Amino acid sequence: MANRPLIFITNDDGYNAKGLKHLISIMQDYGDIVVVAPQKQMSGKSHSITVGSPLKLTLNNEEQSLQEYSLEGTPVDCVKMAFNKVLNRLPDLLVAGINHGSNASINTIYSGTMAAVMEGCAENIPSIGFSLNDDKSDADFSFCTKYIRSITEEVLNNGLDKNICLNVNFPQGQIEGMKVCHQAEAYWDEDFDVEEKDEGKTFYWLSGTYHCTDKSPQADYNAMMNHYASIVPMHVDFTAYNFIDKIRTKFETL
Secondary structure, eight states: OTTSOEEEEEOSSOTTOHHHHHHHHHHTTTSEEEEEEESSOOTTOTTOOOOSSOOOEEEEEEOSSEEEEEESSOHHHHHHHIIIIIOSSOOSEEEEEEEESOOOGGGGGTOHHHHHHHHHHHTTOOEEEEEESOOOTTOOOGGGHHHHHHHHHHHHHHOOOTTEEEEEEEOSSOOOEEEEOBOOOEEEEEEEEEEEOTTSOEEEEEEEEEEEOOOOTTBHHHHHHTTEEEEEEEESOOOOHHHHHHHHHHHTTO
């Protein structure tokens, strides 16, 4: 067992999510598994971390090659806790998901799943986020399985370049294949649904409509809508390198 890869798994839908359980079942064929996942739903938490409050870590299951923990914290809390207190060494691979709902396009910046992936990437761990464009709790993940296996085998065998991680999004139902894509240009037309309570209190629920403005077939959202799994390579460095020279002449002379 000592020569098997060490694979760390987390998500943002919570410890009991069906997508997480499906991902665990796939990854058990490839290595020794350690799971640290949020105790409850943490979607939309992005890269938030818990400061000023304690974090409760619970060991829920322990087998020969599988340990499963839940943490009362965010997805990034889960990665930090695992890397600092749970694992006896850094993992060979970090995988997050399978998310219930798309993390393509602009959704990436809100995603707790992809934030966990970015956290692993920042630690130079090959890291992959998997998401399905179906937010139902009983979503069918079976169509994703062979593609997750292919991607996992490639990354375990050949790694990823330093500071590069992968954002993988699957369409619902039959999948035509995989396409390497760019992040689609899009926006959310946001609103708040209003709920009035008997006590005179008003509650606001965030809602909105997604709009993709990107016409390219290589945009991740468009590929997914055409029944392809989209793979977007991402990196932690947010620097807009092609913009540096343009603004240097404007600001360095002030």
